[in-house]
Amino acid sequence: MTGASGTEGAVARPTRARRQAEPLVPQGPARASAHVCQAAGCLSMGSDTLFAELKERVLASGARDVAVKRVGCLGLCSAGPLVEVPEQGRMFERLDQPGGVPLDELVASLTGGALGGRELGEEPFYSRQVKVVLERSGRVDPEKIEDYVADGGYEALTKAMTTMSPDEVIDEVVKSGLRGRGGAGYPTGLKWRTVAKAAAGPEGKYVVCNADEGDPGAFMDRSVLESCPQQVLEGMAIAAYAVGASRGYVYARAEYPLAVKRLTTAIRQAEREGYLGREVLGTRFDFQVEVRIGAGAFVCGEETALLASIQGGRGTPRPRPPYPATSGLWGCPTLINNVETFANIASLVERSGEAFASIGTERSKGTKVFALTGAVTNTGLIEVPMGLSLREIVFDIGGGLAEGRKFKAVQTGGPSGGCIPEHLLDMTVDYETLSQAGSIMGSGGMIVMDDTSCMVDVARYFMDFCREESCGKCLPCRVGTQEMYLLLNRICSGRAGMVHLARLEELATMVRATSLCGLGQGAPNPVFSTLRYFRDEYMAHIQDQVCPAGVCQIEGVPAVAGTHAGSHGGER
Amino acid sequence: MAPTTVAARPAPSDDKRWRQVDVRMRRLGYRPDGLIEVLHTAQEAFGYLDDEALHYIGDCLGVPPSMVYGVATFYSHFTLEPQGEHTCVVCTGTACYINGAGALVKELEARLGAHPGETTADGKVSVLAARCLGACSMAPAVVVDGEVYGKVGPERLLGILEEL
Numbered sequence: 001m002t003g004a005s006g007t008e009g010a011v012a013r014p015t016r017a018r019r020q021a022e023p024l025v026p027q028g029p030a031r032a033s034a035h036v037c038q039a040a041g042c043l044s045m046g047s048d049t050l051f052a053e054l055k056e057r058v059l060a061s062g063a064r065d066v067a068v069k070r071v072g073c074l075g076l077c078s079a080g081p082l083v084e085v086p087e088q089g090r091m092f093e094r095l096d097q098p099g100g101v102p103l104d105e106l107v108a109s110l111t112g113g114a115l116g117g118r119e120l121g122e123e124p125f126y127s128r129q130v131k132v133v134l135e136r137s138g139r140v141d142p143e144k145i146e147d148y149v150a151d152g153g154y155e156a157l158t159k160a161m162t163t164m165s166p167d168e169v170i171d172e173v174v175k176s177g178l179r180g181r182g183g184a185g186y187p188t189g190l191k192w193r194t195v196a197k198a199a200a201g202p203e204g205k206y207v208v209c210n211a212d213e214g215d216p217g218a219f220m221d222r223s224v225l226e227s228c229p230q231q232v233l234e235g236m237a238i239a240a241y242a243v244g245a246s247r248g249y250v251y252a253r254a255e256y257p258l259a260v261k262r263l264t265t266a267i268r269q270a271e272r273e274g275y276l277g278r279e280v281l282g283t284r285f286d287f288q289v290e291v292r293i294g295a296g297a298f299v300c301g302e303e304t305a306l307l308a309s310i311q312g313g314r315g316t317p318r319p320r321p322p323y324p325a326t327s328g329l330w331g332c333p334t335l336i337n338n339v340e341t342f343a344n345i346a347s348l349v350e351r352s353g354e355a356f357a358s359i360g361t362e363r364s365k366g367t368k369v370f371a372l373t374g375a376v377t378n379t380g381l382i383e384v385p386m387g388l389s390l391r392e393i394v395f396d397i398g399g400g401l402a403e404g405r406k407f408k409a410v411q412t413g414g415p416s417g418g419c420i421p422e423h424l425l426d427m428t429v430d431y432e433t434l435s436q437a438g439s440i441m442g443s444g445g446m447i448v449m450d451d452t453s454c455m456v457d458v459a460r461y462f463m464d465f466c467r468e469e470s471c472g473k474c475l476p477c478r479v480g481t482q483e484m485y486l487l488l489n490r491i492c493s494g495r496a497g498m499v500h501l502a503r504l505e506e507l508a509t510m511v512r513a514t515s516l517c518g519l520g521q522g523a524p525n526p527v528f529s530t531l532r533y534f535r536d537e538y539m540a541h542i543q544d545q546v547c548p549a550g551v552c553q554i555e556g557v558p559a560v561a562g563t564h565a566g567s568h569g570g571e572r
Numbered sequence: 573m574a575p576t577t578v579a580a581r582p583a584p585s586d587d588k589r590w591r592q593v594d595v596r597m598r599r600l601g602y603r604p605d606g607l608i609e610v611l612h613t614a615q616e617a618f619g620y621l622d623d624e625a626l627h628y629i630g631d632c633l634g635v636p637p638s639m640v641y642g643v644a645t646f647y648s649h650f651t652l653e654p655q656g657e658h659t660c661v662v663c664t665g666t667a668c669y670i671n672g673a674g675a676l677v678k679e680l681e682a683r684l685g686a687h688p689g690e691t692t693a694d695g696k697v698s699v700l701a702a703r704c705l706g707a708c709s710m711a712p713a714v715v716v717d718g719e720v721y722g723k724v725g726p727e728r729l730l731g732i733l734e735e736l
Contacts, residue, residue: 041709044720077709216665219706254649255705295608295647312605314646373667379709447666461669
């Protein structure tokens with residue numbers, strides 16, 4: 001994409017533009033402050049010009065105790081541009097947009113007039129959430145380290161480095177029960193301990209942050225990096241201290257230019273302030289972080305492929321063991337965690353492992369950030385305690401479906417996940433329950449589908465994705481995903497018999513069992529889950545040449561009387 | 573083994589854009605593992621990666637041409653063909669897909685005659701399909717010349733493109 005700015009963060013900007021972007025800081029304590037969302041969603045609705053305009057309006061009003069600042073994601077992306085006034089507990093939605101809140105209403109609210117906007121406390125979208133990862137996201141300026149530090153940022157790193165030994169830090173993470181937020185849910189503390197115990201390689205040890213958020217329909221990591229990059233860096237620094245690493249990488253997608261830019265700025269600022277780089281906090285601990293930008297390969301989210309890509313090569317996975325924890329970058333022990341996992345660390349260390357573990361279920365602790373999208377009223381970024389039910393997420397927080405539409409499924413876990421039908425809506429959201437239902441937690445994309453979606457078509461969509469993203473290294477994935485795609489295509493177009501369905505199931509089982517990495521092993525999941533819950537839709541395509549949702553283009557080969565199978569056997 | 577001093581290679585031409593590539597390579601210490609980063613810089617500077625660029629970068633970093641080519645073709649972000657004056661990226665992520673991204677692609681195919689990955693005959697617009705831009709709450713999303721447009725219908729998209 002043309003917008004990708006690379007890591008050349010210091011692209012010269014006219015100073016005038018810089019100055020315009022400066023927030024408005026009141027001389028004394030602020031009576032009211034306008035937090036203007038500057039994440040990608042609201043920016044595309046013009047929230048940067050809105051910020052400048054609002055500042056001018058407040059200045060013109062003569063009010064001297066009002067702040068106007070830029071903050072990260074406020075969550076309800078579908079109602080952008082968003083402005084929150086926390087002192088008044090108000091949210092202003094669709095500001096200055098047709099059908100939204102007029103700017104005058106916000107200015108009046110800020111300058112002592114009638115309170116406008118919507119009361120936060122009464123809105124289930126806001127009141128049902130529990131924020132740990134996103135706690136500072138709508139509160140601090142993503143491009144100003146001073147703001148993060150003033151909000152208590154880097155206190156956790158200071159606490160860890162001055163009052164705790166590396167082992168004690170790891171104990172705290174183990175006690176918290178935190179599990180990897182990238183999808184697989186491996187216990188974070190255990191991983192840290194393995195890396196800590198491993199003997200350092202020729203170049204020491206590495207800490208890598210996986211920000212290659214490739215699942216279509218997922219944008220949690222993008223929002224976290226755009227909203228509070230320092231929190232991720234602090235988590236990485238604490239990890240580096242705990243495992244004994246001195247170098248780190250953040251591997252981010254090229255598709256997220258704004259996140260990369262903010263992250264690069266954040267690293268530079270943290271180095272300047274002594275939280276990263278040489279002699280962190282004046283001690284002998286060094287931790288240097290670099291950004292590496294991906295180049296559009298989904299498979300690079302797999303950890304061994306990601307490492308190959310950081311080393312400048314083709315992003316193909318390799319068999320494990322050895323696990324990166326013992327032999328990763330350049331053969332050195334390497335700790336790889338996801339963005340959201342690192343974003344949990346600071347608050348976990350600052351409070352305590354027990355406090356963290358008090359949220360969530362028996363085996364899934366803490367909160368989870370989800371990108372709630374699709375056919376639901378409130379789309380955006382949410383953070384909920386583990387163990388909430390899907391129904392609460394879709395219908396309370398998400399506000400249900402549009403008028404007259406009927407719920408069909410929630411897709412979680414991206415191309416390795418599955419579709420959860422209506423009768424399971426009351427199940428709780430945690431690692432185990434989701435996997436029992438044939439899906440996975442995944443990185444946190446949650447796509448709501450209504451009766452206009454055909455589930456066979458959805459399975460084909462994901463298989464198309466996997467066959468294109470297969471790196472080609474192992475045969476089951478390279479050939480299997482292509483064959484499954486052709487079979488699904490055949491079913492969608494009404495040209496399949498029962499024999500094709502049987503072959504699809506057989507192939508899916510084989511690809512799952514024999515693929516080298518998670519991409520291939522997970523690729524059959526959308527097929528399995530749709531077959532499990534929506535088999536009737538497959539049958540409608542096969543036996544009646546009908547797509548119940550009216551999505552598929554049925555070509556309809558006249559059915560051979562009596563046998564749907566048999567003669568079609570060798571045909572492709 | 574002495575480190576290969578490949579640093580002082582003259583650029584293929586006196587095109588000023590090579591300077592950006594050289595600066596990037598110097599900052600990365602001419603390490604072979606900086607290959608992807610340097611390819612990014614070269615593509616930003618020139619719009620695409622031609623044989624000359626691939627050879628030059630490979631020589632400077634000490635990476636054989638087969639590997640440079642292997643990397644440049646593995647990653648979908650890199651392009652070996654010149655791009656149109658403008659780019660139009662249609663997101664085909666799940667949320668966009670179920671909200672009508674397919675119709676957008678079809679409309680572009682019908683009206684511009686360019687499939688995803690192709691450039692219009694007049695060289696004006698390159699049409700690309702992205703896996704997911706992370707703009708799911710505004711599905712379907714389109715990025716035209718780096719600018720994100722949300723909730724785009726076929727007519728609005730054509731309107732945006734006509735204004736270019």
